[in-house]
Amino acid sequence: MSDLATSTFRQLILRLSGHPWFRRLVTGTPPGRAVASRFVAGESLSDAMEAARALDRIRIASMLDHLGENVRAPEQAADAANAHVRALDRIAEAETLDCAISIKLTQLGLDFSVDLCLAHVRRILEAAEPAKTLVMIDMESSEYVDRTLEVFRAAHAGSPRVGVCLQSYLRRSERDVFDLPMGSRIRLVKGAYLEEPGIVYASKREVDESYSHLFATLWSRGHAIDVATHDPRLLEGARRIAEGEPNGWSRMEFQMLYGIRRDVQNRLARDGYPVRVYIPYGTEWYPYLTRRLAERPANMWFFLSNMVRGAMTRDARRTR
Numbered sequence: 001m002s003d004l005a006t007s008t009f010r011q012l013i014l015r016l017s018g019h020p021w022f023r024r025l026v027t028g029t030p031p032g033r034a035v036a037s038r039f040v041a042g043e044s045l046s047d048a049m050e051a052a053r054a055l056d057r058i059r060i061a062s063m064l065d066h067l068g069e070n071v072r073a074p075e076q077a078a079d080a081a082n083a084h085v086r087a088l089d090r091i092a093e094a095e096t097l098d099c100a101i102s103i104k105l106t107q108l109g110l111d112f113s114v115d116l117c118l119a120h121v122r123r124i125l126e127a128a129e130p131a132k133t134l135v136m137i138d139m140e141s142s143e144y145v146d147r148t149l150e151v152f153r154a155a156h157a158g159s160p161r162v163g164v165c166l167q168s169y170l171r172r173s174e175r176d177v178f179d180l181p182m183g184s185r186i187r188l189v190k191g192a193y194l195e196e197p198g199i200v201y202a203s204k205r206e207v208d209e210s211y212s213h214l215f216a217t218l219w220s221r222g223h224a225i226d227v228a229t230h231d232p233r234l235l236e237g238a239r240r241i242a243e244g245e246p247n248g249w250s251r252m253e254f255q256m257l258y259g260i261r262r263d264v265q266n267r268l269a270r271d272g273y274p275v276r277v278y279i280p281y282g283t284e285w286y287p288y289l290t291r292r293l294a295e296r297p298a299n300m301w302f303f304l305s306n307m308v309r310g311a312m313t314r315d316a317r318r319t320r
C-alpha cells in the first residue's frame, strides 16, 4: 500500500471511530472483542499483572496502562487516579517485577483544570515511590501538548520518576525538544491521533526523518530515551547509536505495544537488549483499539472478515 493510501486509510478509520454506530459495531460484537483481545491484556488489573509476569519470564519489562481518556466528570478523574495507585501498590508487592505505569492526562481531569490533573499526578508519583518505578505520561492529541508539557514540568520538579512522550509526526516537536527538563526521561513515538494536515508531517518519510532528528537531539542533550516504535529501521539506527557510546544502554530501551511484533520483542530480548512492553488493560478499550486498527489495514480486514464469517455462520444456522 502506498504512503498516501495508508495515511488516507488511517484518517478514514479514525474519523469513523467517532460515530456511535461504528463504536457499537466494534464493542458490541464478538469479532470486535476478538480483535481487542489481541491488543489489550484484559479488563482487570490481575489480567495485566499476569501479562507482565509472562513477559518477565522471557526477560521483557512492562508498563501498565489503565485504559481511559477524556473523562466527563472530576469524580471519574479521581477514580482513574485510584486505579493507577492500585496498580502501583500491586507492582510494589511484586517486588522483583520490572514494571512501570503509563498515564493519560485527560483521564486525570486535564479537560477540567491543569491544577486538578497535576494534583492527581503528584498523588500517583507518591505511590510510585514504594514501587520504585516510573510513571510515564502519554502524549494525546495536539490540543493537549502545551498542557501536558506544563503538567510534566511541574511534576518533574518534584520527582525524577516521571517521564513524558514526544511525537515525531508533530512539526512543533522540533521546538518542544529543547524545552524539556535536562536529563528527563522521554518516550519517542511517531504519533497516533487524527490531526489537521498543517501541524503534522504528511509522509512516512518525513515522520521517520523527524523521529531520527528528535532522537539525535534528545541523545546529545543527555536524556534517557524510550525508543517506542516497531519500525525496524529506526530500531536499528537507535541500537547503533547506543552501542557506539560507553554505557549507552544505561539511558535507552526499546518499547513496543502488547500484541504487536512479538517476534521482534522476543528476538531483541533474547539478544540481551532492554525491551519493555506497554500493556493496556481495562474496560475502556475502544479508543485505544481504533488507533491500532487505523495503523494497519490488515487489522481492519481481520476484523471485517471475522464479521462476515460470523454473519454467514448465523445465516447458515438459520437456514438449517
Ligand SMILES: Cc1cc2nc3c(=O)[nH]c(=O)nc-3n(C[C@H](O)[C@H](O)[C@H](O)COP(=O)(O)OP(=O)(O)OC[C@H]3O[C@@H](n4cnc5c(N)ncnc54)[C@H](O)[C@@H]3O)c2cc1C
Pocket (backbone or CB within 6 Å): 137, 138, 139, 140, 165, 167, 187, 189, 190, 191, 192, 193, 228, 229, 230, 231, 232, 255, 256, 257, 260, 261, 277, 278, 291, 292, 293, 295, 296, 299
Ligand atoms: C510503548 C509505546 C507507547 C506509545 N505511546 C504513545 C503515546 O503516548 N502517544 C501517541 O500518540 N502514540 C503512542 N504510541 C503509538 C505510536 O505513536 C505509533 O502509532 C505506533 O507505535 C505505530 O507506529 P510505529 O512506530 O510502530 O511505526 P509504523 O511505521 O507505523 O510501523 C512499523 C511496523 O510495526 C508494525 N505495526 C505498527 N503498528 C501496528 C499495528 N497497529 N498492528 C500491527 N502491526 C503494527 C508493522 O509491522 C509496521 O510495519 C506508542 C507506541 C509505543 C510502542
